[in-house]
Amino acid sequence: MAVKLEILKESKTTGARTGRVITPHGHFHTPAFMPVGTRGSVKGILPELLSGTGAEICLGNTYHLMLRPGSPLISKMGGLHRFMNWNRPILTDSGGYQAFSMADLNSVDDEGVEFKSIIDGSKVRLTPERATQVQNELGADIIMAFDDCPPSDPNAAGVDDAPAISTTESAQNDSERVDPRLTRAIRRDSKKRKTYDHQERLTIANERTVRWLERCKKAHARAHDQALFGIVQGGTDLRARSWSAEHITNIDLPGYAIGGVAVGERFNEILAVVRHTAPLLPKDKPRYLMGVGYERDLLAAVLCGVDMFDCVLPTRNGRNANAFTPTGQIRLRNAKYAEDHAPIWEGCDCVACAGWADRDGERRPFSRGYLRHLFMAEEMLGPILVTLHNLRHFQRFMSDIRATILTDDWSGFVRRWPVAAEGLRAVEVA
Amino acid sequence: MAVKLEILKESKTTGARTGRVITPHGHFHTPAFMPVGTRGSVKGILPELLSGTGAEICLGNTYHLMLRPGSPLISKMGGLHRFMNWNRPILTDSGGYQAFSMADLNSVDDEGVEFKSIIDGSKVRLTPERATQVQNELGADIIMAFDDCPPSDPNAAGVDDAPAISTTESAQNDSERVDPRLTRAIRRDSKKRKTYDHQERLTIANERTVRWLERCKKAHARAHDQALFGIVQGGTDLRARSWSAEHITNIDLPGYAIGGVAVGERFNEILAVVRHTAPLLPKDKPRYLMGVGYERDLLAAVLCGVDMFDCVLPTRNGRNANAFTPTGQIRLRNAKYAEDHAPIWEGCDCVACAGWADRDGERRPFSRGYLRHLFMAEEMLGPILVTLHNLRHFQRFMSDIRATILTDDWSGFVRRWPVAAEGLRAVEVA
Numbered sequence: 001m002a003v004k005l006e007i008l009k010e011s012k013t014t015g016a017r018t019g020r021v022i023t024p025h026g027h028f029h030t031p032a033f034m035p036v037g038t039r040g041s042v043k044g045i046l047p048e049l050l051s052g053t054g055a056e057i058c059l060g061n062t063y064h065l066m067l068r069p070g071s072p073l074i075s076k077m078g079g080l081h082r083f084m085n086w087n088r089p090i091l092t093d094s095g096g097y098q099a100f101s102m103a104d105l106n107s108v109d110d111e112g113v114e115f116k117s118i119i120d121g122s123k124v125r126l127t128p129e130r131a132t133q134v135q136n137e138l139g140a141d142i143i144m145a146f147d148d149c150p151p152s153d154p155n156a157a158g159v160d161d162a163p164a165i166s167t168t169e170s171a172q173n174d175s176e177r178v179d180p181r182l183t184r185a186i187r188r189d190s191k192k193r194k195t196y197d198h199q200e201r202l203t204i205a206n207e208r209t210v211r212w213l214e215r216c217k218k219a220h221a222r223a224h225d226q227a228l229f230g231i232v233q234g235g236t237d238l239r240a241r242s243w244s245a246e247h248i249t250n251i252d253l254p255g256y257a258i259g260g261v262a263v264g265e266r267f268n269e270i271l272a273v274v275r276h277t278a279p280l281l282p283k284d285k286p287r288y289l290m291g292v293g294y295e296r297d298l299l300a301a302v303l304c305g306v307d308m309f310d311c312v313l314p315t316r317n318g319r320n321a322n323a324f325t326p327t328g329q330i331r332l333r334n335a336k337y338a339e340d341h342a343p344i345w346e347g348c349d350c351v352a353c354a355g356w357a358d359r360d361g362e363r364r365p366f367s368r369g370y371l372r373h374l375f376m377a378e379e380m381l382g383p384i385l386v387t388l389h390n391l392r393h394f395q396r397f398m399s400d401i402r403a404t405i406l407t408d409d410w411s412g413f414v415r416r417w418p419v420a421a422e423g424l425r426a427v428e429v430a
Numbered sequence: 431m432a433v434k435l436e437i438l439k440e441s442k443t444t445g446a447r448t449g450r451v452i453t454p455h456g457h458f459h460t461p462a463f464m465p466v467g468t469r470g471s472v473k474g475i476l477p478e479l480l481s482g483t484g485a486e487i488c489l490g491n492t493y494h495l496m497l498r499p500g501s502p503l504i505s506k507m508g509g510l511h512r513f514m515n516w517n518r519p520i521l522t523d524s525g526g527y528q529a530f531s532m533a534d535l536n537s538v539d540d541e542g543v544e545f546k547s548i549i550d551g552s553k554v555r556l557t558p559e560r561a562t563q564v565q566n567e568l569g570a571d572i573i574m575a576f577d578d579c580p581p582s583d584p585n586a587a588g589v590d591d592a593p594a595i596s597t598t599e600s601a602q603n604d605s606e607r608v609d610p611r612l613t614r615a616i617r618r619d620s621k622k623r624k625t626y627d628h629q630e631r632l633t634i635a636n637e638r639t640v641r642w643l644e645r646c647k648k649a650h651a652r653a654h655d656q657a658l659f660g661i662v663q664g665g666t667d668l669r670a671r672s673w674s675a676e677h678i679t680n681i682d683l684p685g686y687a688i689g690g691v692a693v694g695e696r697f698n699e700i701l702a703v704v705r706h707t708a709p710l711l712p713k714d715k716p717r718y719l720m721g722v723g724y725e726r727d728l729l730a731a732v733l734c735g736v737d738m739f740d741c742v743l744p745t746r747n748g749r750n751a752n753a754f755t756p757t758g759q760i761r762l763r764n765a766k767y768a769e770d771h772a773p774i775w776e777g778c779d780c781v782a783c784a785g786w787a788d789r790d791g792e793r794r795p796f797s798r799g800y801l802r803h804l805f806m807a808e809e810m811l812g813p814i815l816v817t818l819h820n821l822r823h824f825q826r827f828m829s830d831i832r833a834t835i836l837t838d839d840w841s842g843f844v845r846r847w848p849v850a851a852e853g854l855r856a857v858e859v860a
Binding site: 025041069339367370376 | 455456470471476477478494499506507512516517518769781785788796800803810813814815
C-alpha cells in the first residue's frame with residue numbers, strides 16, 4: 001500500500017479518530033484539511049507560506065492540469081511535486097467532477113465522457129483508464145477513482161478557479177440550488193435517445209462508478225507509490241449509499257472517499273449521508289469526505305469518523321475579501337472596516353493577523369482598514385493576505401479538533417469555535 | 431535635518447560614492463534602488479518578502495493614495511508606515527507627476543493644477559501647499575516637492591499601476607515617444623487662451639518649479655521628521671538644468687532630485703543631463719534620479735554621483751512575465767521555456783531561483799517551465815515569483831555597485847553584469 005493510516009487515538013464518546021497518514025512524500029496528520037491548488041498552485045500562495053499555514057497536504061485538479069500544461073509535460077518536469085515545488089503529500093482528483101460539472105459535455109456513456117477543452121475547444125475524452133494514466137503521470141501520493149458523478153452544483157466545491165477578485169460572492173449558506181449538471185447529463189446521456197428520471201440516473205451512476213473503479217484499479221500503473229482511493233456515491237439515498245459502500249469497499253484499496261455530498265444539499269442531508277456512510281468504510285484506512293466544507297460540516301463529519309477534507313472555501317472566499325473567524329465570516333469590503341485598526345481576528349497567528357517581525361523585532365498586524373483598502377484598490381496583496389488568514393483559520397480549526405479528540409471535551413471545543421457549534425449539536429441530537 | 435547622508439567611500443576614478451542615509455525609520459545604503467508601492471503595496475509582495483529582496487526603502491504614490499483611501503484616513507490609521515506594515519524608510523512623490531501625466535487635467539496655472547479624480551470624477555486640486563499637506567499626513571521619511579513637470583511619456587516610469595497580467599509589453603528599449611502630456615499641458619495651460627511652444631513651456635515650468643518649491647518648504651509642517659527634497663528640472667536643455675540646479679539648491683533642503691529624465695529620452699540624452707546636473711547638487715546631501723531605470727542607466731548615473739533611484743521596471747515587467755538577468759531580460763511566456771528545468775538565473779538567490787528549504791532541507795528552484803505555466807494559466811503566483819526575482823535582481827545589482835565603489839574595478843563589474851556594460855562605456859567615452 002502506497003499510503004498507510006496510523007490511528008493514534010480514538011474518541012471515547014464519538015466516532016472521531018486522530019492519527020497520521022504516511023505517504024511517499026512524508027506524513028500528514030488527521031483529521032486533515034487539504035487546500036486546493038487547482039492548476040498547480042494554491043492561488044497567490046508561495047509553497048513556503050502554504051506550509052506555514054500548517055497545511056501538510058494539498059490538492060491538484062487533474063481536469064485543469066491535463067488541459068494545461070498537460071500531464072506529459074508535468075511528467076517530463078519531474079512530476080507535480082517537483083513542478084510546483086511542494087515536496088510533500090499531494091492528492092489529485094480524477095477530473096470527473098470538473099468534466100461533468102464545468103465542461104461542455106458531448107457524451108456520457110459506459111466508456112467514459114467526452115467534452116470540449118476550455119483551452120482550445122478540442123475534443124477531450126476521459127475514461128477510467130485515461131484519468132488513471134493522467135494521474136500516474138502527475139504522480140500525486142493519493143489519486144482518486146474516476147467516477148460517474150451524480151448531479152451537483154458546479155459552484156459548490158471541488159475546484160478553485162473563481163477569479164482573484166469577483167463581484168459575485170460565493171454562497172454563504174446551504175440552500176437548494178438549481179442543478180444544471182443533472183439536466184445536462186440526462187440530456188446528453190442519450191446517444192440512444194433515452195431519457196432517465198433523477199432516480200434512474202443515480203442508479204446508473206452508482207453502478208457505473210463500481211465498474212469504473214475496477215477499470216481504474218486495473219489501469220493503475222504506480223500502485224507501489226500512488227494510493228488509489230475509491231469513491232462511494234449514492235446521493236442522499238441511504239440505501240444507494242449502502243449499496244455503493246459495499247461494492248466499492250469490496251475492491252481492496254488503500255483508502256475510500258465519500259463523494260457527491262458537497263453539491264448544494266442542506267447541512268442535515270450531508271450529515272445524514274456522512275453518519276450513515278462513514279462507518280461503512282474500513283476502520284483502518286483513511287476516510288475522505290470530498291469537497292466539504294464549512295467548519296460546522298467538518299466538525300460533524302469528524303465526529304462521524306472522517307479523516308480527510310478538501311474545500312475551496314478558504315481560498316475562494318479569501319480572494320473575495322471574506323475572512324473566516326471562530327464566530328463566523330466577516331466581509332472586509334464593508335465600509336465599517338475602513339478605519340478599523342484591529343486584525344481580522346485577535347489571537348490568530350497567521351501572516352495577516354500576526355504581521356511580521358520588523359526592523360525593531362515587533363510584530364504588527366495588518367489592520368482590517370488596510371485589508372479593505374487593498375480590496376477597494378484591487379491590489380493583489382488583499383487576496384493574498386486574506387487567503388493566508390483563511391488557510392490558517394482552517395488549519396488552526398483542524399489542529400484543535402485533533403487535540404480535542406485526545407480529551408473529548410467537545411463542549412469546550414465549540415466554546416472556542418462557536419461557528420461550528422451546530423455541527424456538534426446535530427451529531428449529539430441525531 | 432530629518433535625513434542625513436553619511437558617505438562611507440568615494441570612488442577614486444569616477445563620481446560614484448557609497449554610504450547610507452539615516453532616516454527616522456532606520457537607514458538605507460546608497461546607491462539605493464527603491465521599489466514602487468503605488469497604492470500602499472508593492473503589488474503582490476508581502477512586506478517581509480520585500481525586505482527579503484534587500485529593499486531598505488520603498489516608494490508610495492501621493493496621487494493614488496490621496497484619491498483612495500485618502501491621506502486623512504491613512505493618518506488616522508497611524509501613517510503610511512503603519513498602514514502598510516513597513517516600519518522602514520518610505521519616500522512619497524508629490525503627486526505632480528501623475529496629475530500631469532495620467533489625470534484628466536482641467537487647468538494648470540501658477541496656483542497649481544486641477545484634475546478629475548479617476549475614482550469618482552470629482553474635481554481635485556493639487557497645489558504646492560496641498561501636495562505638502564497630503565505628504566505630511568502620509569508621513570513618509572522623504573517627501574518630494576510639487577513641481578511643474580515638463581512633458582513626458584506617462585508610460586515610461588513613476589507609477590506602477592499596470593494590470594497584474596497584461597498582453598501589452600512595456601517598452602524594452604529607449605525610443606522616441608509621442609508626448610501626449612506636452613500637447614495636453616500646452617492646450618490646457620490656457621485659461622488665458624495663450625499657447626506656448628515647447629521651449630516657452632519648459633521655461634515656465636522651470637521657473638514655476640522654483641516658486642512652488644519655496645511654497646512647499648513654507649507649507650511643510652513636519653520638517654523635523656520628514657525630509658523635503660527639491661527637484662531640478664530643465665528637460666534636455668543643459669543651460670536650463672544649470673539654471674534650475676542653481677535656483678533649486680539655493681533653497682536649503684536635506685536632499686535634491688533630478689526630475690524629468692525618465693520620460694522617454696534616449697540613453698545618451700539621459701546620460702548627458704545626469705552628467706551635467708549631478709555635480710551641480712550639493713556633495714553632502716542625497717542625490718536622487720527620479721524614475722530611472724534600466725541597469726545601464728543606473729550604473730551610468732551612479733558613476734556620475736547619483737545616490738538614489740526608483741523605477742517600476744522590476745515590478746511591472748515581473749507582472750508581465752519579463753524576468754531580468756545579468757545578460758538581459760527573458761520573456762517567460764516564450765514557448766521555448768515550456769520544458770525548461772532551469773531557474774530564471776542560476777546563482778540568483780531570490781525566492782524563485784533559490785526555491786525554499788523544503789521538508790528535506792533541500793532548496794529547489796522554481797523552473798522556467800513552471801513559471802511559464804503560471805503565466806499561461808493566469809495564476810497570481812507567476813507575477814509574484816517573477817516580481818520577487820526582478821526586485822532581487824535590482825538589489826543584487828545595487829549591492830554589487832556598492833561593493834565595486836570600494837575597489838573601482840568597474841571592468842570586473844560589467845563582466846558580472848554585461849547588461850550594464852554600455853553604461854560604463856558611455857561614461858568613460860564621454
